[in-house]
Amino acid sequence: MKRWLLVGLVVATYVAVAASGRGVEWQAPSLQHPFGTDEYGRDALAVALLSALVSGAKGAVVAGLAVTFALGLAVARSWRTKSAVGAVIDAGLLIFDSVPLLLWLLVLIVAVPHPPTVLALGFSLGTLPFLTRVVAGELQRQWRQPFVSVARMSGASRLRVAFETVLPNALPVLRPVAIQVLGSAAAAEGLIGLVGVGNREQLGIGTMLIRGREHILIHPLILVAALLAIFLLFASLRALAGQPVAPSNRQVPSQ
Amino acid sequence: VRFRAITTARHATIAFATVLAAHAAAYALVRVLPPTAQQVLGLAGWSPELRSGLEGARQTRDYGMILRDLARGDLGVSADGVPVRTELAASARSSIPRMLFALGLGFAAAFLAAWTAPARATVATSGWWFLTFFPPYGYSVLAATLVLLLTRGVPVPGGIPWLLCALSAAASPMALLAGQARTVMSFHLTAPHSTYLRANGVGEDRIRLLCLRNALAEMLPTMEKVIAGTLTGLVLAEFLLGLPGFGLLTFRTVRRSDAEMLGGIVLLFASLISLARFSAAMLAPSDQELR
Numbered sequence: 206m207k208r209w210l211l212v213g214l215v216v217a218t219y220v221a222v223a224a225s226g227r228g229v230e231w232q233a234p235s236l237q238h239p240f241g242t243d244e245y246g247r248d249a250l251a252v253a254l255l256s257a258l259v260s261g262a263k264g265a266v267v268a269g270l271a272v273t274f275a276l277g278l279a280v281a282r283s284w285r286t287k288s289a290v291g292a293v294i295d296a297g298l299l300i301f302d303s304v305p306l307l308l309w310l311l312v313l314i315v316a317v318p319h320p321p322t323v324l325a326l327g328f329s330l331g332t333l334p335f336l337t338r339v340v341a342g343e344l345q346r347q348w349r350q351p352f353v354s355v356a357r358m359s360g361a362s363r364l365r366v367a368f369e370t371v372l373p374n375a376l377p378v379l380r381p382v383a384i385q386v387l388g389s390a391a392a393a394e395g396l397i398g399l400v401g402v403g404n405r406e407q408l409g410i411g412t413m414l415i416r417g418r419e420h421i422l423i424h425p426l427i428l429v430a431a432l433l434a435i436f437l438l439f440a441s442l443r444a445l446a447g448q449p450v451a452p453s454n455r456q457v458p459s460q
Numbered sequence: 461v462r463f464r465a466i467t468t469a470r471h472a473t474i475a476f477a478t479v480l481a482a483h484a485a486a487y488a489l490v491r492v493l494p495p496t497a498q499q500v501l502g503l504a505g506w507s508p509e510l511r512s513g514l515e516g517a518r519q520t521r522d523y524g525m526i527l528r529d530l531a532r533g534d535l536g537v538s539a540d541g542v543p544v545r546t547e548l549a550a551s552a553r554s555s556i557p558r559m560l561f562a563l564g565l566g567f568a569a570a571f572l573a574a575w576t577a578p579a580r581a582t583v584a585t586s587g588w589w590f591l592t593f594f595p596p597y598g599y600s601v602l603a604a605t606l607v608l609l610l611t612r613g614v615p616v617p618g619g620i621p622w623l624l625c626a627l628s629a630a631a632s633p634m635a636l637l638a639g640q641a642r643t644v645m646s647f648h649l650t651a652p653h654s655t656y657l658r659a660n661g662v663g664e665d666r667i668r669l670l671c672l673r674n675a676l677a678e679m680l681p682t683m684e685k686v687i688a689g690t691l692t693g694l695v696l697a698e699f700l701l702g703l704p705g706f707g708l709l710t711f712r713t714v715r716r717s718d719a720e721m722l723g724g725i726v727l728l729f730a731s732l733i734s735l736a737r738f739s740a741a742m743l744a745p746s747d748q749e750l751r
Binding site for chain 2: 292295296299300302303304306309311312334335338339341342343346377378380381384385387389391392393395396399410411414415417418421422428435436439442
């Protein structure tokens with residue numbers, strides 16, 4: 206029920222904002238505009254709510270892309286210990302990680318003229334070394350555990366052991382990483398904004414955060430609205446996902 | 461002992477090779493970039509004199525020559541005509557203490573979270589999840605805003621921006637490590653090996669100490685990456701707070717497409733990351749040592 210209420214709230218906000226037009230810029234807080242208006246004359250609270258919605262959707266896609274890339278590489282790296290493929294992936298990631306992210310971002314901005322693609326690719330590439338190394342390290346450690354050997358000895362295929370034993374047992378380590386990736390993905394456009402590239406008018410919690418800092422002396426409520434948007438996005442995702450279940454014991458596939 | 465020596469040599473060789481490969485990759489990238497990157501970053505508006513001065517100052521050594529000089533410990537000269545080594549040393553003097561402080565905070569938070577983890581199946585609290593979810597660069601943005609508000613007409617002690625910079629670089633890795641430490645530790649405290657120790661009368665503190673070793677083994681890949689994450693966070697925080705160090709140096713270097721300086725920065729970053737990775741590989745307990 207709580208989940209549907211949240212979804213309803215977000216949809217209602219979207220409809221309300223879509224129906225409202227632009228007013229006078231930099232208006233002080235009032236009953237009509239509780240957080241005032243921004244430099245484009247938009248209601249700051251409505252922009253914050255919409256930004257949370259837009260960033261949540263964008264973040265899910267971008268984080269999904271990054272996790273898929275990383276999981277693929279991590280599985281390839283941890284499938285067999287001491288394989289040549291694993292060594293090549295390791296070296297490639299380390300080389301990639303050593304070059305400042307800013308330089309990779311610039312290469313992408315120059316090479317790809319489409320900003321959303323730069324955002325998705327930049328974020329995926331930026332998080333790839335971190336995600337792959339953490340996921341692969343944990344999967345590799347799990348593959349060496351005695352209960353995985355038991356599962357293998359009981360006749361389960363390698364694929365089944367991977368999905369039913371290795372991945373569930375790796376969750377305590379992987380869940381916080383996934384949360385961080387999702388949060389970073391939702392606000393990724395702000396990182397590109399820091400380099401001085403990007404459209405300040407677009408909706409997104411990252412852009413709002415940067416604008417909040419830039420206008421802190423003129424209109425501090427923009428930053429407050431940005432923080433509220435981040436919190437609302439977190440609370441919505443938390444409510445939609447439900448309480449994470451704590452792992453109570455090592456899981457071995459049943460016969 | 462021989463096996464250990466071979467493993468150490470293998471890890472050291474890999475670390476050395478990847479540092480050199482990263483250096484070559486950065487050199488190649490920066491050679492491709494200059495004109496368009498300068499446009500993207502808004503340097504197209506620079507006066508022709510300033511731009512020609514910058515171009516004239518740029519070194520034109522080929523990569524073979526760079527490698528030969530590197531073998532002699534010469535990192536070259538930056539676009540400003542200052543030896544890269546001097547620039548790096550000056551930035552390191554500012555950034556390394558901040559980085560060590562940030563890492564210390566992260567590891568201390570992880571230790572505290574692990575030590576106080578409840579002995580029941582649990583997950584980290586909403587507060588930790590939110591701190592982990594908050595965009596990593598967002599902490600630097602907030603720190604920079606706070607400094608801006610504090611310095612409005614009132615001089616603030618230099619220690620405050622320094623502390624805020626280190627805190628904002630540490631916040632995200634610290635939340636990640638602490639949240640993970642709490643969950644992993646709780647997991648071990650409820651595992652059969654802990655129950656067995658409890659049944660044999662071993663004290664709770666002793667069990668926690670023993671479980672810390674297992675938890676450490678699980679968290680080593682994250683810890684190793686946290687060092688790279690803190691370095692990236694520091695680069696952004698220093699840039700936003702306008703503090704001297706790796707952040708301002710990196711942004712300035714990339715903006716100017718200064719290949720020599722960038723080579724030095726990448727060499728330093730790659731060495732730090734490789735060192736962290738090498739240490740993690742050496743510290744990791746073998747499966748026989750666990751449980």
